[in-house]
Amino acid sequence: MMKISFLTTLRFKITLFITTLLLVTATLFTLLTVQTMNRQVMNSLMKRAEALSKSIAAVAPYSILAGDLLAIDNISWRVKEANEDIQYAAVTNSRFEILTHTDMSKIGQVFSRSVADAITETKDGTRIYQIKDEADSFEIQAPMTFNNKQIGNVIIGINRSSLLDARSETLKRIGVGMAVTMLLGLGCILVLSSFITKPIKELSRGVNELKVGRRTKLNIFSHDELGNLTKSFNQMTDLTTRQQERLHSYAQELEDSYVSTVKVLTAAIDARDPYTLGHSTRVAKLAVRIGKAIGFSRQELEDLEIASLFHDVGKLKMPDYILLKNGPLDPEEHRQILAHCEYGAAILGRASSLQKYIPAVRHHHEWFNGEGYPDGLRGDDVPLHAAIIAIADAFDAMTSVRPYKKSFCQDDALQELTRCSGRQFNPWLVEVFQQALASDPVLAEQFSSRG
Numbered sequence: 001m002m003k004i005s006f007l008t009t010l011r012f013k014i015t016l017f018i019t020t021l022l023l024v025t026a027t028l029f030t031l032l033t034v035q036t037m038n039r040q041v042m043n044s045l046m047k048r049a050e051a052l053s054k055s056i057a058a059v060a061p062y063s064i065l066a067g068d069l070l071a072i073d074n075i076s077w078r079v080k081e082a083n084e085d086i087q088y089a090a091v092t093n094s095r096f097e098i099l100t101h102t103d104m105s106k107i108g109q110v111f112s113r114s115v116a117d118a119i120t121e122t123k124d125g126t127r128i129y130q131i132k133d134e135a136d137s138f139e140i141q142a143p144m145t146f147n148n149k150q151i152g153n154v155i156i157g158i159n160r161s162s163l164l165d166a167r168s169e170t171l172k173r174i175g176v177g178m179a180v181t182m183l184l185g186l187g188c189i190l191v192l193s194s195f196i197t198k199p200i201k202e203l204s205r206g207v208n209e210l211k212v213g214r215r216t217k218l219n220i221f222s223h224d225e226l227g228n229l230t231k232s233f234n235q236m237t238d239l240t241t242r243q244q245e246r247l248h249s250y251a252q253e254l255e256d257s258y259v260s261t262v263k264v265l266t267a268a269i270d271a272r273d274p275y276t277l278g279h280s281t282r283v284a285k286l287a288v289r290i291g292k293a294i295g296f297s298r299q300e301l302e303d304l305e306i307a308s309l310f311h312d313v314g315k316l317k318m319p320d321y322i323l324l325k326n327g328p329l330d331p332e333e334h335r336q337i338l339a340h341c342e343y344g345a346a347i348l349g350r351a352s353s354l355q356k357y358i359p360a361v362r363h364h365h366e367w368f369n370g371e372g373y374p375d376g377l378r379g380d381d382v383p384l385h386a387a388i389i390a391i392a393d394a395f396d397a398m399t400s401v402r403p404y405k406k407s408f409c410q411d412d413a414l415q416e417l418t419r420c421s422g423r424q425f426n427p428w429l430v431e432v433f434q435q436a437l438a439s440d441p442v443l444a445e446q447f448s449s450r451g
């Protein structure tokens with residue numbers, strides 16, 4: 001399975017994409033809010049200052065005409081005290097000579113200001129100025145008129161810092177709100193990405209299991225398109241599994257039929273000589289017992305059994321007069337008897353599926369010391385299956401009744417094997433065989449009552 005780093009997972013990509021989207025949205029929202037709040041703060045400040053100036057300008061002309069400057073002074077003070085953002089309030093005549101001022105030391109002076117150009121001017125002549133070098137301070141100048149004649153001005157200095165403080169507080173709250181929203185959003189993103197990637201991960205697991213031949217029923221986490229896909233995957237897996245099982249069953253039937261054919265064939269070989277009837281089957285039984293004792297796998301045991309059944313297949317090529325001859329063989333007949341190993345290998349070589357049994361069949365008469373035939377192999381060069389068959393073949397031959405020789409009892413046959421161990425037979429396999437026979441009384445019984 002290909003290893004995927006966390007940075008390339010679908011979950012990471014979805015999370016990154018939605019988080020970026022959320023951050024951009026939050027930033028834009030915050031910028032827009034700050035801009036709107038700044039504008040509202042400014043508007044609200046201007047409207048209030050303008051309203052205050054106008055309210056003083058509405059009552060001041062009568063006091064000026066009545067010479068009651070104390071009343072105007074009183075109003076100015078009240079306005080300043082009631083509004084903490086008002087820095088000063090002053091009333092001048094039309095020549096800008098200060099009549100009243102919240103800073104009493106300036107009364108009688110000509111009003112001088114340090115302001116930039118007017119930011120705005122209303123229809124009735126009210127002007128708003130920005131104070132130079134003080135970004136948050138403004139001055140509002142409202143004209144005082146009486147009978148349509150300007151008789152003076154009301155001037156108010158105002159600072160917006162207190163409003164800005166209030167704005168900062170609001171912004172802090174918005175910031176906290178945004179942070180909480182972001183955290184909640186992140187949680188939702190993780191849940192969402194998990195919701196999306198879980199079925200995909202499950203599908204990926206199923207595909208990987210299928211690749212190594214394992215069938216897994218996948219969990220269906222949702223009833224959407226991904227859920228349907230998982231369901232289809234499960235149906236597809238069921239179908240392929242059923243087909244595999246059917247194929248396996250056909251293969252098993254084919255194999256069984258093949259083994260049956262082999263058994264029939266070997267029975268036919270053995271039946272040519274009434275004294276060797278059942279020889280190949282008995283050799284196969286003994287060989288498989290040795291194979292089990294040395295820990296062969298199921299497949300190795302099956303191969304050994306079939307090779308054992310085939311070990312004398314070369315005798316098919318041998319004429320009856322040689323095979324069934326009771327008397328001594330002449331050199332040519334003897335040569336032909338020895339050649340049955342090569343004949344067997346040649347017969348098996350004609351079918352590709354049987355070629356794997358050739359080493360066992362060709363070399364089952366090799367000797368451990370190299371004096372056997374047909375190739376004079378020695379020691380571990382003799383194929384293991386051939387060395388096992390050699391012992392099983394000899395043991396069955398010794399314990400069987402033959403017309404031209406006396407049969408051995410089981411103990412004598414085992415002694416003969418021991419005597420030939422290291423010379424004709426592989427000594428390790430002789431020992432394994434003897435132990436296997438000693439530990440398997442049923443098998444031992446089958447080979448003890450025929451002598």
Ligand SMILES: [Fe+2]
Binds near residue numbers: 340
């Ligand atoms: Fe043989």
